[in-house]
Amino acid sequence: MAFLLQLDTIDRAALMLCAMFMNAGNYGLPAARFAFGQEGFDRAVLFFVLQAILAQTLATAVNVTILAIEFNVRPRFVSSAVVVSTAASVFTLTLILVLLGVG
16 A cells, blocks of 8 residues: 555555554454354464564564654664564563563
């Protein structure tokens, strides 16, 4: 859509941020359970979890990239650093929770 509208980089990133992720949990999970039973609900939960992880990593990277483009401070490096650090947080947060004895 962004290419059809011939949007520039900042507007394309903003459109992606708005359209890429949905609120699939609050309404989608109960609807999936009602329509497809427990098996459909299980698949919907998997989709919701994966989509939530992507939303938390990519949405942040897109926001930071928009700011980096706006202020001309190496947007590719900035967005890559956000994605890598967010992915690494899976391990660092797990280690912190283990050391604190949580769970």
